[in-house]
Amino acid sequence: MDTSTRLPGHGLLSEGKPHEQGGTSGRYERIFTAPFEKSGHGACSCGEASPVLESDSARRKWHRAHKDEIRAAAGAEPAP
Numbered sequence: 001m002d003t004s005t006r007l008p009g010h011g012l013l014s015e016g017k018p019h020e021q022g023g024t025s026g027r028y029e030r031i032f033t034a035p036f037e038k039s040g041h042g043a044c045s046c047g048e049a050s051p052v053l054e055s056d057s058a059r060r061k062w063h064r065a066h067k068d069e070i071r072a073a074a075g076a077e078p079a080p
């Protein structure tokens with residue numbers, strides 16, 4: 001696993017399972033749908049969310065890029 005790329009305060013919720021934005025709270029919540037339904041937002045524990053993506057792997061990829069952006073903003077090198 002890519003534990004070396006963990007970033008405090010930025011955890012990918014449900015390991016990249018699809019989420020949708022809740023109606024009243026505005027928070028991203030896990031979608032529990034049929035197993036073949038893969039599209040949804042990826043959600044980070046910091047509150048950021050991806051566009052609607054079609055797979056868990058696409059959402060994990062989004063989260064890696066998201067963490068790289070956070071690191072870049074902090075002046076650190078992106079993960080290799």
Ligand SMILES: [Zn+2]
Binds near residue numbers: 011045
């Ligand atoms: Zn984040």
